[in-house]
Amino acid sequence: MAELQGILKFTGKLDGLSFYKMGGKIIVRKPGGFDGEKIRKEAKYANVRQNASEFGRCSKFGGKLRRALQPFAKELHDPILHGRMAKMLHEIMKLDQESAKGERTIQNGLQHPESGTVLKSFLWNPSDGKRFRYSFAERRLFFDRLPEGSTKAEVTLRFVDPDEVEYSLKFMDVVLEVSLPCSEFFIPEDERFEMVGDGWLKFALIRFFDGDGYLMTGKTAVVLG
Structure with a gap:
């Protein structure tokens, strides 16, 4: 220079x-800068190509998952959510022990026991932190921290099938209403639970409402069960 x-x-x-x-x-x-033609063809750039391929697939899957969580994901008001999700999903993809680097998949990574730890440690609403815990196996929600002034929570249990289709991920909802304050809520049995596959992602999406029935902005919570 x-x-x-x-x-x-x-x-x-x-x-x-x-x-x-x-x-x-x-x-x-x-x-x-890089020579695009060399990166595409030369053997010494194989690692670059593999990383780019995997991050590209993580970004694409992250976009589908974000759309499957709408309108809740939009209510988080996080402009970098897509990038954070892609990074988290790449951690899951690296758990794929069946495929060679560059060919690893999120679906295979989700089969690894550690994938649950990665998913549950992801903070969906950085501006508001973690408000509750969700155990699908125990059919329980634990409210650890309630928004001040909240009198009702609308809980959407959303079960997302991670097997990709061309444009979207399939999901199914069960919607519940919880009167607040409470510290623990037992989820009543529902016949739709029997339709949830073992490998599906089990989300609880919670909106809080004040005493006048208005949605409390910035307080929407997302957690995996």
Whole structure:
């Protein structure tokens, strides 16, 4: 990198050099970066291609999962949720011990016992933290911290099938209403529970309402059971 001296000041490219303004000065440097053709074909970039392929699939799956959790995911008001989800899903993908690097899948990773730990440690609403715990096996919700002034919670148990289809992930809902305050809620049996596959993702999505029946913004909670 060099600094352009003299009367003539310009920006742009000339004879293979780039001229740009930074800090009130004109800086000269030779363009760098990766050669796309080499990355696609040369053996020494195999690791780069493998990583790009896996992160791409994680991003795509993350988009489908985020859409499957609407409108709740939108109510989290997190502009970087998609990126955080892709990073979390890549941790799950790395648990796939059946496939070679570059060919690993989230579905295989979800079969690993540690995938549940990764999913449950993910913080869906960073601005509001974790409010409750959910045990699908025990059919219980535990309210550890209630929003001040909340008198009712609308609970949507959403069961998401992680097997990908072209445009979306399939899911099924069971909706419940909980009077607040309470610290624990027993989920009544429902025949739809029998339709939930072993590998499905079992979410509890909770909206809180105040005494006037208005939705409390920024308080929506998402947790995995």
